[in-house]
Amino acid sequence: MNQIEAPRPRFAQIADILRDRIRRGVHAPGSPLPSEPELSREFDVSRVTINRAVGVLRSEGLVQVRRGRGAFVRSVPVITRVATRRHGARDAGRGAYDVELRRLGLDPSWTASVERVPASEQTAELLNVEVGCELVVRRRRYFANELPVQIADTYLSSELAEKAGVTEENTGPGGTYSRLADVGRGPVHFTEDVTCRGATSGEARFLEIEPNQPVFEILFVASDKENRPVAVTRHVMPGHQWRLRYDWTDEPEGQTE
Amino acid sequence: MNQIEAPRPRFAQIADILRDRIRRGVHAPGSPLPSEPELSREFDVSRVTINRAVGVLRSEGLVQVRRGRGAFVRSVPVITRVATRRHGARDAGRGAYDVELRRLGLDPSWTASVERVPASEQTAELLNVEVGCELVVRRRRYFANELPVQIADTYLSSELAEKAGVTEENTGPGGTYSRLADVGRGPVHFTEDVTCRGATSGEARFLEIEPNQPVFEILFVASDKENRPVAVTRHVMPGHQWRLRYDWTDEPEGQTE
DNA sequence: TCTTATTTGTTCGTATGTATT
DNA sequence: GAATACATACGAACAAATAAG
Secondary structure (H helix, E strand, O other): OOOOOOOOOHHHHHHHHHHHHHHHOOOOOOOEOOOHHHHHHHHOOOHHHHHHHHHHHHHOOOEEEEOOOEEEEOOOOOEEEEEEHHHOHHHHOHHHHHHHHHHOOOOEEEEEEEEEEEOOHHHHHHHOOOOOOEEEEEEEEEEEOOEEEEEEEEEEEHHHHHHHOOOOOOOOOOHHHHHHHHOOOOOOEEEEEEEEEEOOHHHHHHHOOOOOOEEEEEEEEEEOOOOOEEEEEEEEEEHHHEEEEEEEEOOOHHHOO | OOOOOOOOOHHHHHHHHHHHHHHHOOOOOOOEOOOHHHHHHHHOOOHHHHHHHHHHHHHOOOEEEEOOOEEEEOOOOOEEEEEEHHHOHHHHOHHHHHHHHHHOOOOEEEEEEEEEEEOOHHHHHHHOOOOOOEEEEEEEEEEEOOEEEEEEEEEEEHHHHHHHOOOOOOOOOOHHHHHHHHOOOOOOEEEEEEEEEEOOHHHHHHHOOOOOOEEEEEEEEEEOOOOOEEEEEEEEEEHHHEEEEEEEEOOOHHHOO
16 A cells, blocks of 8 residues: 555646635635636646636635636635524524624625415425425525525414414514414424535525535424424525534533433 | 526436436445446447546445446435434434434444644634644544444643543543543533535545545534633534434523523 | 456547627 | 637547456
8 A cells, every 4th residue: 555645637736726826815706717728728738627627616616607707716704603502593593694794794685585385295294294285485595795695494384374473574573483482382492404415406596606516404493392393494505605603501410301 | 588497418417317226226325337338328428428427426425436446326324413402412422323323223333542643723722722732632433334434533632631531542431521520621611613615635535435525524612611622523524424413492581691 | 476358537639519798 | 790718528548446367
């Protein structure tokens, strides 16, 4: 067994060089890389090899390529989503998003809309309802400086949504969870499943990333005090631009259950 | 603007077909795909196009390609790492790993070793020590059915490690945290930062995945009751084969601070 | 050990298609 | 319409890892 590093493929070496140039600011955020024919001449390789090298940077989220225009360096602020346990669930919500983005000097914004859809198999199981039964879904889209950074869709059974009065875009002070609490179904138990997968083409289009570029998917289930699920939220966000933070304090031994 | 879906590239269509065949069991886990020349003839495309299609499946973690041998279908059980807040930090540790793997019908195993290393910039900052000062690192490697699934390295200052007596591989009942508690430095506050990034070549080699295939990196900081950091653990695991679960229960309003 | 066949990895030159300016 | 830029694809060639003899 030989510990000497095998010679790296040209496309990988060129990707390294370009990555380093971006890191050092030779190509500033928002500015284009030299065109493929130019890079092809500079490194004395075929344009196909340059295309593959740039493909590496694309899949890392470092550049955004637009056909007919060029490859542009992204500015990728890493946004931290803090889920502090002892302060309750809403800390990971909209208010915290605002604070975090302003801390980074970015302008937070979002859109919201409400629809009715039949329950998918997965959502039906999580909400403990029949497949195909009617759900109310609140779709939110988050932006940082006009750039899309997160998809968040919350599903509730139509029945519960109507009882709690959250079938309109404006859910009033405290949001959906406060309205649920008003009718005695306030969520108390929370489960959050985090996975990492390639973006679907629809997600990629909205988030302006490559299909198959890694995204975080968070499935957030809120249940009431009788442990009945009341709402499911699916978050999808580009993997390279988020950090998920969880913090908590252990109870002293005696108080644990 | 034209809403008609552009025709998909051939390599992507072929990747879809192969992915579907794997899903349907046409190619069972552990068995090889047909060779590239064979697929090239079947789909009547060049071998370069097949190579690119298989590359898509590689980056998804669906197949493992070994040069000179072929492309083998992976068996990819999704392992859930549960971090239940109310039961304390150790629920995400080794015992929980054992239980989860047996639940999946897999055989859990791990290795452990202890080293001394100088503090890197990042670790030094998290542990609040000087860069380059001596640390004790406990390296653990987790396997499922002999397949590597996780890297976990825990760093402590040498001083503290010696006081607590955790400079050997065997740390005794309850593990490192119990020994820290014995000397009055038991961790109480926990912070966990989850990010998603491409595997480094070293990680890829150990985890038997592609370089740049997405991995979860978890930075876990444990602090004592005076909020002094006592240990930092870095976990690295293949993104496609883990699910991170967090669950908790909200305290009633009155008890929140 | 050496040889040969098989299999994947990379690269080139060339060509064609699509999106933008 | 023309020029520019990126996307995909092919055939050919060679390199590197593996397996069989």
